Amino acid sequence: MELGDAKVKAGPAAAIVRLGRGLLDFVYPPTCLDCGAPVATTASLCPGCFGKLRPITAPYCPVMGLPFEVSIGPDALSAEAIADPPPFDRARSAVLYTEVAQALVARMKYGDRPELAGFCARMMHGAGRDLWEGEPVLVPVPLHFWRQVSRRYNQSTELARALARLTGLKVDTGIVRRTRLTRQQVGLSKDARQRNVAGAFTPHRDAVARLKGRGVVLVDDVITTGSTVKAITRALKRAGVEKIDVISFARVVTGADLPI
Numbered sequence: 238m239e240l241g242d243a244k245v246k247a248g249p250a251a252a253i254v255r256l257g258r259g260l261l262d263f264v265y266p267p268t269c270l271d272c273g274a275p276v277a278t279t280a281s282l283c284p285g286c287f288g289k290l291r292p293i294t295a296p297y298c299p300v301m302g303l304p305f306e307v308s309i310g311p312d313a314l315s316a317e318a319i320a321d322p323p324p325f326d327r328a329r330s331a332v333l334y335t336e337v338a339q340a341l342v343a344r345m346k347y348g349d350r351p352e353l354a355g356f357c358a359r360m361m362h363g364a365g366r367d368l369w370e371g372e373p374v375l376v377p378v379p380l381h382f383w384r385q386v387s388r389r390y391n392q393s394t395e396l397a398r399a400l401a402r403l404t405g406l407k408v409d410t411g412i413v414r415r416t417r418l419t420r421q422q423v424g425l426s427k428d429a430r431q432r433n434v435a436g437a438f439t440p441h442r443d444a445v446a447r448l449k450g451r452g453v454v455l456v457d458d459v460i461t462t463g464s465t466v467k468a469i470t471r472a473l474k475r476a477g478v479e480k481i482d483v484i485s486f487a488r489v490v491t492g493a494d495l496p497i
């Protein structure tokens with residue numbers, strides 16, 4: 238049985254945990270994280286919903302992680318990476334932002350199904366396999382203090398914690414703060430998004446020492462235009478952090494006829 242969050246070890250305590258879970262599954266049978274249909278294991282999707290996810294697989298741009306329709310060689314970059322090189326080193330995402338991915342992210346955002354982060358992180362673990370070397374520190378995209386207070390839940394932190402359990406990497410939520418309350422990015426143009434988040438992030442004054450020279454992997458739920466992760470990357474670079482990669486669960490790919 239695969240369980241998103243709990244660590245199952247051997248021994249009598251584990252037996253009790255397993256028994257407890259068995260009882261829970263009996264009283265509350267596991268349901269699909271999207272449509273609520275009964276499923277065999279907790280924290281999973283039914284085959285129908287799973288089939289609607291579109292995982293991003295090779296070939297993709299080695300910098301932006303954007304999928305290519307056909308392979309154009311191992312070092313070929315996407316038009317976006319050439320025209321507008323990002324400040325971060327590499328971005329990877331698990332799935333395209335399709336309708337089902339959108340529904341999962343919305344549920345995660347409001348803490349509807351806490352086990353969702355575990356499910357998404359399992360997909361991100363595979364998608365980010367190139368990023369885990371060298372013990373980078375996982376840094377969730379921060380919410381502004383007041384937004385965090387009102388929502389009580391930062392989905393990016395939950396994703397980072399779930400990824401930490403899978404990779405053995407550390408999470409640091411104090412490396413960068415969102416010091417300006419920004420408008421929601423939804424519905425803004427690319428330029429407006431860039432203006433909205435410019436200067437919104439403040440790195441920890443001892444970020445480099447705190448990281449002990451290690452790199453950072455920024456963790457986000459969805460990358461739309463990339464304005465937010467670019468703004469954080471720029472802030473961290475100003476603080477002297479050199480190696481910054483990005484991982485998200487979903488990725489908006491323009492031209493792919495998907496909801497934004």
Ligand SMILES: [Zn+2]
Pocket residue numbers: 269270271272273274282283284285286287
């Ligand atoms: Zn389903």
